Amino acid sequence: MADSPRSLDPVQLGAYFDLIEVSSLLRYAVEQQLREAGDLSYVQFQLLARLGDSPTGSQRMTDLADGVVYSRSGLTYQAGLLEKAGLVVRAPSPEDERVTTVTITDAGRALLAKVLPGHVEVVRGMLFEPLSREDVMTLAGLLAPVRDHMRSTPPRSAAPRRRQREA
Amino acid sequence: MADSPRSLDPVQLGAYFDLIEVSSLLRYAVEQQLREAGDLSYVQFQLLARLGDSPTGSQRMTDLADGVVYSRSGLTYQAGLLEKAGLVVRAPSPEDERVTTVTITDAGRALLAKVLPGHVEVVRGMLFEPLSREDVMTLAGLLAPVRDHMRSTPPRSAAPRRRQREA
DNA sequence: CCACGGCCCTTTGAATTCGAAGCAGTAGAC
């Protein structure tokens, strides 16, 4: 660590800004499509998709929260909405009464199947349209190591992130 | 449009998921650092950075909102917080009384200078650590056309995005 | 057997966001 450059070079800065902007716009567009097609938020869609992928159609609350990067309380809220809508069912695990198991219903699977094509179309149209097949492979090859690096460097919770208070 | 493939191929799917995950984790980490270093949200930091970059240190509200992709009302809220913290000043434009001009203060510039090094360090450590200089150039070259494509394809507001209501 | 500590989920309160409605100022038509 002989040299510690003070700033990012222009190429890095551009890549950083573009990454943030691209992901923000993509996320916003996807949210809109999901809202229109099935009145789902992106989080709710992620939860349904994750449950649909699971062989049994069930997952523990904690595992779901870990996968979606959300706080437990946030998951409780969203799972409550999904349950009220009849898309999932919650039940305490017989083995361990502490654990709540979430299971996707047939209605949930149906809704998932209904919104998926549109979802795919938005992603294709916004993200993959200007990229060749080779570009996509290159992009995937670049993002994978970054993802692994981030996963292995969990956000150290030095201070528990106070909200706007004094400033 | 002879063929309309029903789903994304595995490489596309991986790139899509990784993009979302990487940007989410990066954004989360950056938010924490900014909160700890200067009690700023990412949005507030973006606003200050944008004002700091401006030659005059001033911008119209509308221009600021467009850059940060936020709604006007959201910007009003955040600008209000920044003003209460003494980091910016708001004043109606002499030329057009409808226009509110936001100007960064010396305190704002000082805070910006204080949090910037840490911000850069987080981005470098999380995003650029596993990438070579060449990788970064490749990534930037891939993201730029996607960004331009997204900008030129604004989110068509077919339905005005109702919040959770019936489902 | 009973307490202690730990894990899992939920409830609560505050913060942040958006869309819709409202208010003021500007510009063009007549």
Next chain:
DNA sequence: GTCTACTGCTTCGAATTCAAAGGGCCGTGG
């Protein structure tokens, strides 16, 4: 000069999120 339409910002209500606190269940040590 006045009316009308438009623009720019703010206010308001609702939705979503998180961290902290609360309550129930499980395992271990005594």
